[in-house]
Amino acid sequence: MSPSGIMIHTDTAMSPDLSVVILFHNEGWIAHRTLRSVARALEYAQARGVRWEAILVLDRPHPRVDDIVRNWREKSGSQCHICPVQFGDPGLARNCGIDRSVGTFVAILDGDDVVGENWLYAGLMACSSTNGVIAHPELNYYFPFDRIIFAHREEDDLGVLLEHNRWTCAIIAKRTAFEEIRYRPHTEAFRYEDWLWNCEAVAKGYQHVVVPRTLIAVRQKQPGNSHNAPDGKQGKTIPPNDLFRTILSTTRNNDSAVSLRGIHTDLQSFGWKYFTKTLAKRILASRFLDPVKRRVTPEIALSIKMFLKESAAGASEIARSFNITSGLPKWAEEEFKELARIEPELRGGVSPRWHRPNSRLHRYVTEPMKLLVESHKARVFVLPWLIEGGADLEAVHYMHAVDGPRFLITTERSPNPWLRLIPDECIHIDIGNNDLSHRERMVLLSRLLLQANPDFIHTVNSPVAFDVFTEWPRAFANIRMYATLFCNEISPDGRECGYAVSHFPRLLDFFTRVSTDNVTFQKQLERTYGLDENMIVAHRMPFSPPHFPMVRLDPGPSGGTERENSPLRLLFAGRFCRQKRPDVAIQVVNELLSEGANVTLDVWGIPFGGETVKVPKRPGIRLMGSFSGIAQVPLVEYDALLLPSLWEGLPNIVIECMGNGVPVIASNVGGLSEIITEETGWLVDEYLTTDGFKRVIREILAGKQCVARKSKKSSEFVAMRHSWSAFLQEARIFYRDRFEADTHSRERSANELPDPLSCH
Secondary structure, eight states: OOOOOOOOOOOOSOOOEEEEEEEEOOOHHHHHHHHHHHHHHHHHHHHHHHHHHHEEESSSSOOHHHHHHHHHHHHHHHTTEEEOOOOHHHHHHHEEEEEEEESSEEEEEEEEEEEEHHHHHHHHHHHHTTEEEEEEEEEEEEETTEEEEOOOOOOSSSGGGTOOOOOOOOOOEEHHHHHHSOOHHHHHHHTHHHHHHHHHHHHTTEEEEEEEEEEEEEEEEEEEOSSTTTTTSSSSOOOOOOHHHHHHHHOOOOOOTTGGGHHHHHHHHHHHHHHHHHHHHHHHHHHOOOOOTOOOOOHHHHHHHHHHHHHHHHHHHHHGGGGGGOOHHHHHHHHHHHHHOOGGGTTTTTOOEEEEEOOOGGGGHHHHHHHHSSSSEEEEEEOOOOOSSSSHHHHHHHHTTTTSSSSEEOOOOOOOGGGGSTTTOOEEEESSSOOOOHHHHHHHHHHHHHHHHOOEEESSOOOHHHEEEEEEOGTTTEEEEEOOOOEEEEEESSSSHHHHHHHHHGTTTTOEEEEEEEEEHHHHHHHHHTOOOOTEEEEOOOOSTTTTTOOOOOOOOOOGGGGTTSSSEEEEEEEETTTTTEEEEEHHHHHHHHTTEEEEEEEEEEEEETTTOOOHHHOTEEEEESSSSSSSSSSGGGSEEEESSSSSSOOOOHHHEEEHTOEEESSSSSSGGOOTTTTTTEEEEESSSSSHHHHHHHHHHHSOOOOHHHHHHHHHHHHHHSOHHHHHHHHHHTTSSSHHHHHHHHHHOTTTTOOOOOOO
């Protein structure tokens, strides 16, 4: 018997049944306690006839760890082997230990785990009895911070692995499994090499089994650092693997309202109070409320009935899940008492706070997602939605500017009325119109984009996409990434905010290039972040492109003395929101009417975020309703557009109106001064109150400004500066590789520009 108390087999002719590969790094004195627990488990297995060997992998170890491990090896005999490596990488180090081993089965352990006495023996027996099995301990206790029990379950749909690392690294399997599936380096696995290994094992048909009445105490290096921790705040993702393709081949969309199945884990982990709040939050953000009017509609009432029916099954599942939460099983209590003799930090007892991660993501895998994953060099555009807005229309322009396989991914809950504008060949993937949380959409989007390996990804205003790229930038290092930013927003307390403030500073080295629709914002970003002029580029949005014609054939307003007795016909057209300030436009005209001014205002509005406007009962102010595209607005009836915005880039409504001969009265914000000049319209510097707008309108009414002349100059300016052909030329350059684009931006010629993306 060795000094450690383990009986040593002297028959070296027979190869071991089990090779225990233990990885050490910087565990310090903790390594001694780990080895004591391993010695106890090996003694238990050997007493039952198991031949074993231990492979102690020292990967750039701390000197104290090196001493502890080597001393233990000397005391334990020839069955223990030291495997020193210099990878600094757990995946590669494990592979080296596995290659060094000779056992029929292999057990993987970390150098800071505390192993239950019967784990190695029981896990070996489970693998020996069935082919193609990967054994996991039933219980994993995370300490000393989270202090939760992570319970493995066999019956779960392993599609959960898309979102959660369902298993710890402590596994036992036949050697052939580790030869077929190698651990990947952390540069490829994003530091989740065991998660990736398990995903690939599932895809290859291996069966994950739970070994009853076994446990391991998993040590955490800092709060919430465990891959399975329930806090939801850590960055978790893994690279492309065969599991996603396996799910694509077997799963179809199953969009189930706000099914309790999707959130019963919240109840198990955090209790009824958290569960109730989460359920209420998801209902409010779900299909139960119209996303624009925020009220129940007849169509939504039908989905409520479906929800009530589906939630009955979810409630049953919740009830079943509580069978385990009454406390620790007796066998687990006894085992933790024994382990506390080895690990003093377990002597305070174990509180049975259970955690069983669940996921619904695999239920939302759809046929269009399969098409994206199977496509070659796809061009992917990620938007929150495709509604009637300038940012949405700009994204549509980019989709038409390239050919080849194109995919549009929308990430927020909303109708998408402008899907009719995207190219016929473009495939829409909707991950927003369901009951997934923002975090779940992030995980689903990251899995989809990484699995697809597209030619490039271009995001326009998607909060899900920006959060994905901010949290996992390294995962997308080999993909060309583009973004479009328009302007900074202004918070109610006067601060600048928006993606250029909240996300862009952390993504300066991430995006290949970034576009905006105005030079003013381009220069602001270059000045703020010190970027070169070809990293941020300004593209003038086109007027009347083939997919969205806007030119009218009727003559513009007559203006001048010929219309002295006619009212000045003003138009407001845009979203009802704090940015566009339709209420200010109404107030300006209402005050002018009170003064006796000869002016009218028609308010064309797109309700947004539940915003509404109130129109005073005056003959000169009319609420005209919503519109889907400028073609629905009879521009020939108006003399000018009134746009009292708080902030802007270069809004498409201005280009559309000016191109159709309707000059603009607008706040002097963003890039509006690039298109509205003394000849083409009226800029208002004092835009925070109504006074500046009223002064300009009085001047127009007094005949000091010629509406007809500005109408003509506006349409000429837009025709010259905002053509579709000019936009296509800029798009060709934009989607080049960065270096190539920088070179051609200096040397380009409109007649001699090659077309790398076959832009049409």
